[in-house]
Structures are given as structure tokens and as C-alpha cells.
Amino acid sequence: MDGGLTQAESRELDARIQKRQVKEFMNVFGNLVDNCFTSCVDDFTSKALSGRENGCLSRCVLKSMTTQTRLGERFGELNAAMTAEMQQKMR
């Protein structure tokens, strides 16, 4: 999918993609914090994370990472299949 870009153009595209990836990572990180915090922390009688909350947060991070990986694999497969199908239809 180079779309007939010149070398300079594809360098510019790479730079933009890199910027996007940084943003994307911050987004994923933010969602992870929000999701795990919401799921694990609901007791505000103390300002420190309790042992239970701490454990829950680490399990949440672990599980979310496995989830991300697994869904990433499925997404890759399904997206490739969908793209192939669309290209076939266009011919």
C-alpha cells in the first residue's frame, strides 16, 4: 500500500505515523489506567492503595495486556481477510 509515493513523501508519512503511534500509545495507556482504576479502586477511606486494590491493579494490567495481544492478532487476521475480499470485489 505505498500508493505511489516518492521517497520524500514516504519519509514524511513515516514521520507522521511515528507521531501517531506516540499518541496512540498514550491513549492506550490512558484507557488502561481508567479501566483498571474504575474496576479496582472504589474505597476512599484511605489515600493509599490497599493491598487488595494493588493486587487487583496488577492483575488488571496483566490481563489487559494479554487481551490486547490476543485481539491484536485477531484484528490482523480479520482485517487482512476483509482487505483481500474488498480487493477481489474491485477487480
Place this chain on the structure above:
Amino acid sequence: MSFLGFGRPQPTSAEKIAAVENELKVVAEMHSRMVKICTLKCIDKTYREGELAKGEAVCLDRCAAKFFEAHQKISDQLQKETQAQQAGRGGGFGMQ
């Protein structure tokens, strides 16, 4: 394919880059929506375990497949409806 663009001005560099970038953005957005939704539908929020349970893993796989199928179905249907609507309006019966 460039001969199909006959008579059209050549896209500028910025336009070409934006087109590819946009395509990537659409895919990236679909990916992050899918992760959010399938996590919500499949993952037990108590986090008593740090590992994916078998049932959750299977649920994620099915959720991903269904998400794509739904995406395809809705996009096809929307396209059909829009075309039908445009054909109806283009029929030229003078109705608004």
C-alpha cells in the same frame, strides 16, 4: 491507474500523504474501538485472576469476528439504503 485520473489535476504530495494517512487512521480507530468493546463484553471486571480465563479468550475471538461481520453488514446495508435513496431522488418526479 493514473490514466483513470485523466483530466483531473494530479494530487499534490500533501494530498497523497493525507490519503494514505487517513486509511491508516480508519484502521487504527476500528482497532481501538474493537478492543474497548470486546474487553467490555468479555472480560470479568473483578480481576481476581491476572490471566485470561479460557471462556474469556474464546469470547474475545468470537467478539472480534462478530465485530468485523457486523461492520461489514452495516456498511453494506448503509450503502444500499443510500443508493436507493439517491436513485429515488434522482428519479426526477419533482418531489422534494
